[in-house]
Amino acid sequence: MSAPTALELLWGSPQRPRRGPKPSLSLERIVAAAIELADAEGLANLSMQRLAERLGCAKMALYRYVPGKAELIALMIDAAIGAPPELSARQGDSSEEPWRARLRLWTLRLHEGMLGHPWVLEVTLGIRPFGPNEMAWTESALTALADTALDGAERLDAVALLAGHARTIAQQSANTDTGNLEAEMARQFSDSLATRAADFPQVIAAFAESGPPQARNNALDFGIDRILDGLAALTARR
Known part of the structure; x- marks a missing residue:
């Protein structure tokens, strides 16, 4: 049997619970742990090995639920963005x-x-x-x-x-x-233009008219x- 694609994992029907002890892993738990890892350390530090360590399982155990990192990321995106707001x-x-x-x-x-x-x-x-x-x-x-x-x-x-x-x-x-993007830009521009204000009068004027840096x-x-x-x-x- 071929491994499920990202679309199949995203849109497939949830598996029915089986009788017996609840498995220690689930697709939802794997995705949640992957999101936590990416939030804390960035996507570059997310690997199946690091994720397995975080979950306290063998790396190969993850592949029973998700075939690879690409499919995992697709699931992470959808879970992280969540449902839209009630409008x-x-x-x-x-x-x-x-x-x-x-x-x-x-x-x-x-x-x-x-x-x-x-x-x-x-x-x-x-x-x-x-x-x-x-x-x-x-x-x-x-x-x-x-x-x-x-x-x-x-x-x-x-x-x-x-x-x-x-x-x-x-x-x-x-x-x-x-x-605060604009406040930090204003501070940097101020430092850069401290001695060159005459060369960039419109930049200086625009920032001056937009209020104090913390308000931007x-x-x-x-x-x-x-x-x-x-x-x-x-x-x-x-």
Whole structure:
């Protein structure tokens, strides 16, 4: 019998419990331990051997559940991203149009999830198998846009724009010490330009007008607003 593929592991039916003692390992436990290891030490330090040591089992025991690291990572992504947020409750909490409020919350939660598991940013590029949780995030965002005048392709592109924006800010913030990307950039620019202010007057002016460094962390919200504004303008023309 051939080993299961990543898609089969992601979308396959859960195994029915067998009679007798509960096995010490399960696919869910393996994936959870792998996520903990990647969160703590980075994806580069994740190996089947390290994972086996963490679980207190032989390396070969893992292969009874998952055929290799590639399939394991596919399962890790879907488990780490989890289920999408409940968006319907947001409708009564905001003066925005419902679709805008829901997409704003969707993007903010996606960004938070990426920052919570920075290794996800490394492995969610290009063509790869999508699991049920990731698909549910897409379904959730498309549902928020279902009553707008956008067609199917435009709704998909809108979701890609918002996800891409969340990802870009998360990638930048993941490499900072505080998570406040703009504040750290401002400090670095200030040090770099301390003696060259006359050469870069617009940079100096822009940072001066944006408030103290600790208050600068608005790129995520600003980008969400501009994307939603563009979508609103497009729907208004319809």
